[in-house]
Amino acid sequence: MSNSEELITIVGTSYLELIVPEFLEKSFEAYSKKDFSKKQFQVSIYENAFATAGIVLTAIGIESYRNRIYALDRKIVKKVASDISSIFFDKNDKFPVEKFENHLNEIFVVRDVIVHNHVYNVKVKFDEEWEMTGHTQALIKGYGDDKFKKLVNTRAKKTKDLLLNIQPSKIGFEDLFVVLVFFECFVGISEKLLGRKYVPFNFWREVEEIGTDDLSRYLTYFFNKTTNKNFISIGTKLFLELKALYEPYLPNEKDFFINNRCRKCGEYGFRQMNNIYYCKKCKNEINFYSNT
Numbered sequence: 216m217s218n219s220e221e222l223i224t225i226v227g228t229s230y231l232e233l234i235v236p237e238f239l240e241k242s243f244e245a246y247s248k249k250d251f252s253k254k255q256f257q258v259s260i261y262e263n264a265f266a267t268a269g270i271v272l273t274a275i276g277i278e279s280y281r282n283r284i285y286a287l288d289r290k291i292v293k294k295v296a297s298d299i300s301s302i303f304f305d306k307n308d309k310f311p312v313e314k315f316e317n318h319l320n321e322i323f324v325v326r327d328v329i330v331h332n333h334v335y336n337v338k339v340k341f342d343e344e345w346e347m348t349g350h351t352q353a354l355i356k357g358y359g360d361d362k363f364k365k366l367v368n369t370r371a372k373k374t375k376d377l378l379l380n381i382q383p384s385k386i387g388f389e390d391l392f393v394v395l396v397f398f399e400c401f402v403g404i405s406e407k408l409l410g411r412k413y414v415p416f417n418f419w420r421e422v423e424e425i426g427t428d429d430l431s432r433y434l435t436y437f438f439n440k441t442t443n444k445n446f447i448s449i450g451t452k453l454f455l456e457l458k459a460l461y462e463p464y465l466p467n468e469k470d471f472f473i474n475n476r477c478r479k480c481g482e483y484g485f486r487q488m489n490n491i492y493y494c495k496k497c498k499n500e501i502n503f504y505s506n507t
């Protein structure tokens with residue numbers, strides 16, 4: 216008798232476990248030094264390089280997971296976003312399939328603007344002191360496919376739902392953060408609707424010598440450290456929208472960033488690394504061991 220085992224050779228998913236978190240940290244390093252009160256038409260090249268690379272690797276990882284799902288189910292692949300969305304919809308016909316497909320496609324739109332390097336013509340205005348007073352920018356003709364046209368707000372230069380920047384040099388930490396919040400939803404939905412073997416995600420990361428295997432708490436670390444009030448308020452609105460859409464399709468027993476809120480006031484970022492349960496807004500605190 217001989218033994219055989221079927222192996223599905225997927226490469227891209229390790230990027231999400233091993234490389235993307237490092238890029239998130241590096242882009243955050245530059246991001247956290249910024250003056251958020253100033254107008255900016257681009258982020259620093261350091262923040263930009265790590266964030267854009269992180270988004271591209273996340274998109275590659277998602278595509279790899281699609282390939283794994285379809286290989287296991289012996290289905291023929293077509294387009295990544297519709298393939299993943301339709302397989303979730305097949306398992307539960309209440310699943311918000313159109314929204315999910317758009318959200319995935321928004322990430323692929325951003326991947327495209329980075330990988331194909333969309334070029335903008337940027338005009339900057341300065342005052343007498345050479346302080347920037349404003350700028351205009353236009354995408355040079357010839358860039359942007361159908362999904363770009365459908366999913367991008369060209370005036371705001373952001374995708375319509377996830378509000379991801381689509382002007383390549385403006386893409387930074389916040390964009391990568393939102394992409395990872397969505398990615399975490401994707402992993403959770405896969406686990407609940409398809410089962411564990413389809414989208415394995417083995418996460419372990421240390422920050423400030425504290426380790427965690429929980430992506431939501433890891434993301435919370437950065438969310439609680441950002442000083443950009445604008446991102447906190449716009450981000451909170453977005454995360455609540457994602458929560459309303461996807462929470463019913465996530466495993467109950469696990470933490471996800473979109474439901475990591477204070478029970479008293481609703482502020483995001485309550486459950487933190489190192490078993491800290493604390494609300495930075497209303498100071499609500501739970502001591503895990505004493506049950507109070």
Ligand SMILES: [Zn+2]
Nearest residue numbers: 477480494497
């Ligand atoms: Zn609170």
